[in-house]
Amino acid sequence: MIELTDLAFAHTGGRTLFSGLTLALEPGQLVLVAGGTGTGKSTLLATLNGLAPHFTGGTLAGEVRVHGRSTRHVPPRDMADLVGYVGQNPALGFVTSRVESELAFGMEQRGVSPSDMRRRVEETLDLVGIADLRDRALDSLSLGQQQRVALGAVLTAGPRVLVLDEPTSALDPVGAEEVLATITRLVHDLGLTVVLAEHRLERVLPFADLVLHLPGDGTVVCGDPGDVLAGTSVAPPLLRLSEVMGWHPAPLTVRDARRRVRGAGAALPAPAGTPDVLGTPDTGRGAVVLRAAGVRVRYGPREAVRGVDLELRAGEITAVMGRNGSGKSSLLWALQGSGHRDGGTVQVHGVDPATARSRARSLVALVPQDVTSLLFCESVEDECATADREAGLPTGTTSMSLDALVPGIDRGAHPRDLSEGQRLALALAVMLAVPAATLLLDEPTRGLDYAAKDALVRSLRGLAASGVAIAVATHDVELAALLVDRVVLMAEGEVVADGPARAMLTGSPAFAPQVAKVFAPAPWMTVKDVDACRTASAAADHVTDHVTAHVTAHNQALP
Amino acid sequence: MSVHPGAWWVWALVLAGAAAATTNLLVLALLLTAICLVVACCAGDAAPFRLYLVVAAVVVVVRVVFRVVFPAGGGSAVLTLPAVRLGPLELFGTVTAEALLSGLAGGLQLAVVILAVGAAHTLADVLDLLKHAPPALAGVSTALVIAVSVFPSLGRSVVDVRRASRLRGASRRLRGLRATVIPVLEGTMDRSLALAAAMEARGYGSHAATLPVGDSGPSASIRPGEQGAATSTATARSWAQPACVLTAVACVALAAYGLFDSAWPGWSPVVLTVAAVLALGSASRLDRSARRTVYRPRRWTLASTAVVVSAVTSAVLLLVAVPAVIRQPPAVLAPGATSVTALSVLPDLTVLALLAPLVAAVPALFPSLDRWRRS
Numbered sequence A: 001m002i003e004l005t006d007l008a009f010a011h012t013g014g015r016t017l018f019s020g021l022t023l024a025l026e027p028g029q030l031v032l033v034a035g036g037t038g039t040g041k042s043t044l045l046a047t048l049n050g051l052a053p054h055f056t057g058g059t060l061a062g063e064v065r066v067h068g069r070s071t072r073h074v075p076p077r078d079m080a081d082l083v084g085y086v087g088q089n090p091a092l093g094f095v096t097s098r099v100e101s102e103l104a105f106g107m108e109q110r111g112v113s114p115s116d117m118r119r120r121v122e123e124t125l126d127l128v129g130i131a132d133l134r135d136r137a138l139d140s141l142s143l144g145q146q147q148r149v150a151l152g153a154v155l156t157a158g159p160r161v162l163v164l165d166e167p168t169s170a171l172d173p174v175g176a177e178e179v180l181a182t183i184t185r186l187v188h189d190l191g192l193t194v195v196l197a198e199h200r201l202e203r204v205l206p207f208a209d210l211v212l213h214l215p216g217d218g219t220v221v222c223g224d225p226g227d228v229l230a231g232t233s234v235a236p237p238l239l240r241l242s243e244v245m246g247w248h249p250a251p252l253t254v255r256d257a258r259r260r261v262r263g264a265g266a267a268l269p270a271p272a273g274t275p276d277v278l279g280t281p282d283t284g285r286g287a288v289v290l291r292a293a294g295v296r297v298r299y300g301p302r303e304a305v306r307g308v309d310l311e312l313r314a315g316e317i318t319a320v321m322g323r324n325g326s327g328k329s330s331l332l333w334a335l336q337g338s339g340h341r342d343g344g345t346v347q348v349h350g351v352d353p354a355t356a357r358s359r360a361r362s363l364v365a366l367v368p369q370d371v372t373s374l375l376f377c378e379s380v381e382d383e384c385a386t387a388d389r390e391a392g393l394p395t396g397t398t399s400m401s402l403d404a405l406v407p408g409i410d411r412g413a414h415p416r417d418l419s420e421g422q423r424l425a426l427a428l429a430v431m432l433a434v435p436a437a438t439l440l441l442d443e444p445t446r447g448l449d450y451a452a453k454d455a456l457v458r459s460l461r462g463l464a465a466s467g468v469a470i471a472v473a474t475h476d477v478e479l480a481a482l483l484v485d486r487v488v489l490m491a492e493g494e495v496v497a498d499g500p501a502r503a504m505l506t507g508s509p510a511f512a513p514q515v516a517k518v519f520a521p522a523p524w525m526t527v528k529d530v531d532a533c534r535t536a537s538a539a540a541d542h543v544t545d546h547v548t549a550h551v552t553a554h555n556q557a558l559p
Numbered sequence B: 001m002s003v004h005p006g007a008w009w010v011w012a013l014v015l016a017g018a019a020a021a022t023t024n025l026l027v028l029a030l031l032l033t034a035i036c037l038v039v040a041c042c043a044g045d046a047a048p049f050r051l052y053l054v055v056a057a058v059v060v061v062v063r064v065v066f067r068v069v070f071p072a073g074g075g076s077a078v079l080t081l082p083a084v085r086l087g088p089l090e091l092f093g094t095v096t097a098e099a100l101l102s103g104l105a106g107g108l109q110l111a112v113v114i115l116a117v118g119a120a121h122t123l124a125d126v127l128d129l130l131k132h133a134p135p136a137l138a139g140v141s142t143a144l145v146i147a148v149s150v151f152p153s154l155g156r157s158v159v160d161v162r163r164a165s166r167l168r169g170a171s172r173r174l175r176g177l178r179a180t181v182i183p184v185l186e187g188t189m190d191r192s193l194a195l196a197a198a199m200e201a202r203g204y205g206s207h208a209a210t211l212p213v214g215d216s217g218p219s220a221s222i223r224p225g226e227q228g229a230a231t232s233t234a235t236a237r238s239w240a241q242p243a244c245v246l247t248a249v250a251c252v253a254l255a256a257y258g259l260f261d262s263a264w265p266g267w268s269p270v271v272l273t274v275a276a277v278l279a280l281g282s283a284s285r286l287d288r289s290a291r292r293t294v295y296r297p298r299r300w301t302l303a304s305t306a307v308v309v310s311a312v313t314s315a316v317l318l319l320v321a322v323p324a325v326i327r328q329p330p331a332v333l334a335p336g337a338t339s340v341t342a343l344s345v346l347p348d349l350t351v352l353a354l355l356a357p358l359v360a361a362v363p364a365l366f367p368s369l370d371r372w373r374r375s
Helices: A041-047 A099-110 A114-127 A143-155 A173-190 A201-207 A225-229 A237-245 A254-263 A328-336 A357-363 A380-391 A397-405 A420-431 A450-465 A477-483 A501-507 A514-519 A527-536 A543-557 B005-020 B025-042 B047-069 B097-123 B126-131 B135-167 B174-201 B224-260 B268-286 B302-321 B351-359 B362-374
Strands: A002-010 A016-025 A030-035 A059-066 A083-086 A161-165 A193-197 A210-214 A221-223 A288-299 A302-313 A317-321 A343-348 A364-367 A438-442 A469-473 A486-491 A494-500 B077-080 B084-086 B089-091 B094-096
Touching (some): A002 A041, A016 A041, A016 A059, A016 A210, A030 A041, A030 A201, A030 A225, A041 A193, A041 A210, A083 A143, A099 A143, A099 B126, A143 A161, A143 A173, A161 A173, A173 A193, A173 A201, A201 A225, A221 A225, A237 A514, A237 A527, A254 A514, A288 A328, A302 A343, A302 A494, A317 A450, A317 A477, A328 A364, A328 A438, A328 A469, A357 A364, A364 A420, A397 A420, A397 A450, A438 A450, A450 A477, A469 A477, A477 A501, A486 A501, A514 A527, B005 B025, B005 B097, B005 B126, B005 B224, B005 B302, B025 B097, B025 B351, B025 B362, B047 B097, B077 B097, B126 B135, B135 B174, B135 B224, B135 B268, B224 B268, B302 B362
Parallel strands (some): A030 A193, A030 A210, A083 A161, A161 A193, A317 A469, A364 A438, A438 A469
Antiparallel strands (some): A002 A016, A002 A059, A210 A221, A288 A302, A288 A343, A486 A494, B077 B094, B084 B089
């Protein structure tokens, strides 16, 4: 179906992203492209329909043939009937304003007869499961629905190959599952070849037949999912766990891993997961920094936040979790004071940040979802200098704190040319040039690879240790497991649960990290937990005994 | 009863034309009422209409205030303000009833035109209408479709960026402008590139239907000999068509100007409109190779015809059957004229002048007709 022959690509004036890639993909395969940010995942995907280099520029060596058609001779637009391509943010590719007309747009342009068009639109609506959305306006859809509409819009051309760039990165766990279910149905029922790049490998890995790993040194490693990724920096929690536990071959699904825990229990050294080894929850001890009561936010007739009470304490990191559109962002903006608030009070050290004007920044700092909107200078150096001037600090202070967050960022680079992780670090450094009592982050992990997430966790931990109260709105459960002390769960604009991270994350079916799912109901969330317990356990008990012990303990702990 | 979007636009433009030829306050007010009535009865979501209402009200107020600030000759004085001299300009002074009335009539004329366009926008989806453009104009209509759908996101990104820049502390210096303009422009650039990439990947402008599957590329393309001849005519056509479309747009703009400028001869809007139609017609005849189809085209129903007929009847009644002295009362026509002896605030009205604007409100009955037929 897809034949890559000795493929190499370099951006104009840049280094070679990958070279010597020879590969043949069969129909009906699901191929996962993995790698850190900036390793060329997106570029590799774009070569499959010729967008690279026809559209992006750059130099391509070797050849890409899809169904015998070579991207050397055929422009991307003439590949549309073979390769369907959905970019990183599907909403940016929408051409019309309604679901049905979006699906029909491509066919209208190619002059498909009205009766064929009607039939194909109906088929596609069912295929991607959006028949109930057909009359909706595109901007009223959730991110997961938008992703499925974008899938439908390329499917109407009848492609044999689907190329998807990070289809689930921005989605909450439930939305991601819906999109992945749609993708696997296309692979199983229609025999489409799907090539997708993803940062959230834990979501996609169980479905992949083949993995292409780009380690970032110009090579491409290709092979079985478990073998290729084990031991790399992008390995998802389950693979890291197998490494710690010495499982071989590594289980790729939570179900397999569970069986391994139960079946091979006798051969395993027993993790003794006692609370004192894991550390007692660090919640409710610091002084209250931010106190919000009855916060309401309304957009027209719709109430996004309905009477939320929240306290953020010094030194504590809180995750605000919930579906896309559950009011997380609106709440953070209302807490900061620059978003509007229709009711309730917010007090930081006794002052309402909404009325504090120029002082608001020192009370609550907010890093928005799209950090590029914060940055407006032409270079990193200029940006740091502006931040110093704004804060009245000696020149170089922000630059130094940036180095403390992520070292080695080129000061001459344009902020938009930085990787996602570097840009986030820059925005953090700029925002924190004025020391703030509270730090709020809105979806900081969109587009971050595991290494960048680790860096983020380290810097936020450092800030918390210096007494800052931190709240992070996120649906990245693996990040929450590593980072936070406390979880606030929101639904329909209300706080539905609030408690220590360990109890909240291991107790929720939708927001449980992989490790927690494997060992449920034991209270382990991260590979580090399991490792700590293993080393701490002197007695070589059976895992099964411990699991039963934890079931009892857990049941008693539940209210 | 579904009405074709084109019918609503014809209805609105005909009414706007009729209003431009009327200065009778009562007739204009009736036209205005008719338009608002139709929107209130037929529109599913009248939210966009609110903005047009506000703009129309502002226009009327500005026109009247203008007449107070810049006095215009004699007439019966209503109010005397202290005059202010600014070089060659004299501001304020005596405000005459004629001046006020002519300001009000001019404002109402514009208000009817604005509300008519607003009604068409509210009642008929612009995107839906553009879809029905002739296939040869596909390039232009697609560009317009994209512009109309993408424009709101530009407004949203301005709001987002301003909100984000406030996070860095509100400073009202030049930096504030820079902090808004640069991220918005950069974001717009990024978005346009993403849109272009998506359209390219989805086969916009493709000729792939002629490519057999499995071909090896060059063999499928046109042979070099034919290519030269084909390209030169294609280039000529690709220039001629946009030229025709631009001519049409220019003619429409000039016609609109001619409609309101009394210095232009009365036949000029008509001739310019005909020229615009001819230019559009030739543009769509020039290139008939375009393969573009319409997904679920809207049918031209009986109701659509009724909508067009109602507007045309109303306009014809107003322009032909109503005497000019009623349609354009002299007091309003020439604010400077002192010959008017008895000026009444309310102009005269005939039965036909009363009925004509109301005919345009006939489409307002459609929803209730629908309900009656169903029960």
